[in-house]
Amino acid sequence: MTDQTHIRNFCIIAHIDHGKSTLADRLLEFTGTVSKRELMEQTLDQMELEREKGITIKAQAVRMRYTALNGEEYELNLIDTPGHVDFTYEVSRSLAACEGALLVIDATQGVEAQTLANLYLAVEADLNIIPVINKIDLPSADPERVKQEVEEVVGLPKEECILASAKEGTGTQDILEAIIKHIPPPKGYVNRPLRALVFDSHYDAYKGVIAYVRVVDGKLRQGERVTMMATSSVTEILEAGYFHPRLVSDGALTTGEVGYIATGFKNVKDCRVGDTVTVPGAIGEIEALAGYKPAKPMVFAGIYPVEGNDYPLLRDALDRLQLNDASLVYQPETSNALGFGFRCGFLGLLHMEIIQERLEREYNLAILATAPSVEYYVTRTNGETEIVDNPSAMPSFGEIEKIEEPFMDISIFTPSRYIGAIMELVTTRRGIFKEMKYIEAERVLLNYAMPLAELIVDFYDQLKSRTQGYASLDYSLAGYQDSDLVKLDILVNGVAVDALSLIVHREKAYYQGRALVEKLRSLIPRQLFEVPIQAAIGARVIARETVKAMRKDVLAKCYGGDITRKRKLLEKQKEGKKRMKMVGNVEIPQEAFMAVLSLED
């Protein structure tokens, strides 16, 4: 156990792809925490999905030992933070476990939207910031320009910037020395009762929930009884230790240290991110650490098994995913069209995508997801208010006094040549212009208020494609606002398909209704009979298309000859069918339920 003066707790914050993981690897290697060979596997990103998507979902912590140029040995705890806006709360708790942060900026790119978003969080958490300009080995690197940006945009003296190439290892020692010098040691009370911050947790089949903790005051030991202040759950610490980068169980953690405890809890709900661990005897005597917030889902969608029989399997899979992910919420729902399924709440679209993929890959389930929706506050004419997160549950028009929807503050960094294209996109998405700031001659920061419902419909992809990938985006919840919204129903073969209902702005309803039925016509395969597709607001039909009847005989083309080809075609058709759902007497493919996500603006 190290005394506080020789501990430094820090994290690395960066915009996506600016080199956070690579720099972490260099630090681990330089301090001898892991060998080069072990680094072949990306050490900090563990889940396969994370690696594939190139993002870090779960915060982790690694302890390093470093002998500084002053001859003294220090314990450095590097806390890895998730890099995506869906996980801002997790980021803020990881930052709360640190005293300082390395702010990594790509020397070829400069400051980006998430550089600033993360920086603001770090400043809020009172961290000392060390700016690191990375990738200086690249020919297009312009460290002088980026230094200037650090001074003007970030507000740190440019002399403090450390130039580095995480790829080649340049600057690694300078960074370690700066950590010792510029990041203050923890200042907890050794003799007070235990207070430890849970900044992440995950479920382990053998050890139960493993909580990643920062000990703020006091100490904790294996075998000790502890309680979680927000959830009041009590348990015994089965194991305590740190990551090196694998678990090293050494029985205790003391003031200022970062490490893990195995809690034996069966569900991460008992041990939430942001909660305070203490000893039962201290309850009433001490205050919980500030900042605890239960996760708040922002995006909702129905998830249904393609095969009705798989419903119990889907429920088990969601139960198991939730053991490890307290921010995933779900409850059973029934749809006239899709049968029994679940209404699920997610932190954002990326979170939704991750859960869908895990259900399919890890649990081998064929599922159908409905288009994502947000949470509306609906006031009825009788004065009652309710929260509606499923368009099909929206009360009928005559019963509604007003509907409020979530608005986001969004900021976009972009080269100034794309301002026009962005303005146009944001305007079609009901965005309200707030501010434009020039960061340098040719780069601007644009601020808008925009409904979340418009943001989750492929806004990010559109932004990227209209700016050739140059613009970066960040957003946070601003609050709820009144909007003139209506429910758009879709009728297939004369029957309203609840899972296709949408909430849209009145002014866009006609256009969206048209675009959607056209798209559905192209997505719904021809059946043996003619299938009308209609969009309606209340009883008024606003658009109609027809899927013509056709006998779809895939074997007709084979002239009876080649049997392997025949089998292949049949298999292909079966494959195609997997994602079809019989709604009434019409087969509707998965894509139809997501069609609204890919309408042209």
Ligand SMILES: Nc1nc2c(ncn2[C@@H]2O[C@H](COP(=O)(O)OP(=O)(O)OP(=O)(O)O)[C@@H](O)[C@H]2O)c(=O)[nH]1
């Ligand atoms: N040339 C050069 N490439 C680098 C350097 N540092 C990182 N890279 C490359 O930049 C890319 C992104 O690096 P990562 O370390 O994965 O970036 P990250 O910030 O962790 O990305 P996320 O986990 O997605 O947030 C990778 O292809 C790295 O090999 C550097 O100093 N020089």
